[in-house]
Amino acid sequence: MTQVTQRPPFAEGSPAGTFQAAGLVRRRTVQAGVLEVPILEAGSGPLVLCLHGFPDHAASWAGLLDRLAQEGYWAVAPAQRGYWPGGAAPDGSYRASATGQDVLALIEALGRRQADLIGHDLGARAAYAAANLDATRVRKLVGMAVPYGPQLRNAWVADGDQQRRSWYMFFFQTAMAQAAVELNDFALIDRLWREWSPGYELPETERAALKETLRAPGVVAETLGYYRQLFTPPADEETRALEARAGGAISVPSLYLHGADDNCMSVGLSAGMEAVFKSGFQRVAVPGAGHFLHLEQPTTVADHILGFLNS
Template identity: 30%
Template sequence: MDAPGISTGRHTTQRHSSAYLAAGDPDDPVLLLVHGWPEHARSWAGVMEPLAAAGYRVIAPDMRGYGASTVHPDPSDYSIEEGVADMIELLDHLGAAPGTATVVGHDYGAPVAWNLATHHPDRLAGVVGVCVPHTPPGTSLADHVDRRLYPVEDYPLGQWDYLVAHARMPERLAAEFDADVPGLLASIMRAGSPRALERPAPNASVRARGGWFPDGPPRHDPDPRVLDDAAFAALVADLERTGFAAANSWYRNNRENDAYAARAVTGGRIAVPALFVHARWDAVCATLTTTAADPMRAACDDLTEEIVDAGHWVAQEQPEALVAALRGWLSRGSA
């Protein structure tokens, strides 16, 4: 990173090596930022220094299979349980005392954050999910689809079809993405708009098409509202180096993830203070136009909700608004 207030670090154990970015005073409480697919630690760069200025030691790791962290060889290495274990090892390395750290997860980082809260509530002061709500054991986001937009006969899983596609055609999707990483990222990492909520998302018909973009990505110029040239080049370079077989494997452990969630010490409840950040124009998660957030609301003891006017890539598209939502919640003593 070329930002003067952000440094790099690494923690290595026998099972995994986590590379991470850090900002803030090492003596301040840890604020752990967990990215999702297909990103890396640098995805949080726009929010790290402002959050550090609020009095936090802000840590953004490359999740396993991404960036400079270990790329493990087996798809089973990318279960949520393994991701949670990585975060516990990182908190230990940072010296985070029990009950002092706050974890923020976006996209696939959100299930890691939620499961950290249900399996290790003693380690946390609070938990934040961005875009992806908590799904307690026995619930599924596919049960909360807007059937006016996604008729069941045409879209049985609604916008969540891509989740099954990753499990059913993993080699085909990895090869498709690896063939044109810049085109893939330029096509999917676009700023949100109200129009995105008016038509079915491309994610809803991946299996029917035989891929996300089987005829090639439709765009090749990045959206500067989400990624500037330097951020785009850095993400492309990382994903071209690590490959998508690893990144996509996070979607290939559904049965194991369900069993792990069912073993949570809280029974799936979120007992620590929680914040959920809705992205108003996120056409996939669609938490403001469906009932997807209802199971989370029922399972949280202390939940705050905020809305950011952005598409799915909240931290890049609207970093100031995300920082404001986080700082407001943190300043109220929620975590």
Template identity: 35%
Template sequence: MSDHVTIPTAAGKFDALEAGPPSEHGVLLLHGFPESGLQWQRQLGALAQAGYHAIAPDQRGYSPGVRPETVTEYRMEKLIGDVLAVADRVGWDRFDLVGHDWGSAVAWSVAGAVPERVSTLSALSIPHPEAFGQALAHDPDQQRRSAYMRLFRSEDAERTLLDEDAARIRELFEDRVPAEHVTAYLERMRAPGALTAALNWYRAVRHSGAVGRITVPTLYVWSTEDSAVGARAAEATADYVAGEYRFEVLDGVSHWMAEEAPERVNELLLSHIGGHRR
């Protein structure tokens, strides 16, 4: 079981789910678009049972208490700052970091910027940003998979995504995500300003800098039916990790692996994090 908590920071109050006993072994889990900390429900339970203190915040724009209107307030520098502010608030000098989708992009960036704070990195779906960028520039398959980003950055994105009872958002989940989770995500996205805030992550991406080579112990998990990420970027990620690296492929699983294949994801996370328990 997880508890709903509020984590105050200088940027505002983050909503979060929290599980596990107070512990020096903290795990921070970062969600992606268009989800929330709820996507980690099954992982929070597994981590708590293993003795970890796990927190899954609703990130900037998803938490009503941290929802700035300006696009530049969603640049990666701000997202990294949020992660560190949450960790500081709960008293974690070092922590294990897990991300999925946009949460993975943030996690890669945190590990690159402040490796001294990150005990282990676990990234689901989204590869190292520079591997992804190279694939996006040169790989027609990745260009096709990422074509949706043009819509997400457009002025019509909000209207298009919410039309017809948010049919375009529902389609993203491919019937791979529990229905009650989809309902919760859509309720959040319909709140005033929420979808615009979530889309501002895409609109602000041009403000992101280089991540560099990762030196912390890293687990990267890609799935063969991920509609957003092709094999080229996934396989090239190894070139951007200088530290210990583990690459795992989930066959027949979609982009939404934490909810679609929670047992396998939990097994991988516990093995990786537990193998470097300090």
């Protein structure tokens, strides 16, 4: 079911490259459904998938992959659809249901019946959707930085503070968005990282690796699709029904982590999430962390995750 590529799908200068040199993190591609998905992996044991968001890539999980591997897990971080040349959505969809189906296809392609899911930002959205589409394939779920439930959509309509924080989503609907993202060596991406995680500076080698991912042909145009499909319902009935399934109450044990200083998504938006989780739910606000909490407070975040997965 798997196919190894000779061309590294992630930048050599990325955190993944560093860990790979030490033999801890490996790189290959996996045929999952109709996509050949680049993955990073470490360890062996129960499967844990780590799902990245925007503006990010799978390599930022390298530290957590190492920690999970040391604790006896098979930790895998795939690239999300659209994040590599040739990885454009085959059906044109960047909706939650499509990325959730990608997660389920990868679990199957890796030869496992079930996996734990850890999702950050849009990766959290994919994890929520996968758990709803087939709860039998998800043992435990960890969401980070993007809450689940109606409160976020309500905030986009009625909460001026969150509307300010989410300005980039509205800007990405415009025709000039791609040129603006790419301008001056992705200066807008640097700005988002600074604003969303105040006080945190992404190391230069990791910043360069992220920009290399975004600079690959077609990637920025595809990743904008996640936002350009965010506020409009699907045109066809089949996709509308699938989206409805992907957005129901979640029936697997779940942990939610949110940086207390997140300047992208207000930590207050996670209040009340327990109403849509039916099999146990824990919520933790991580002090001293903004939006990219798994990088800002890696030990604390990993401790919370492992405590939950091992319980």
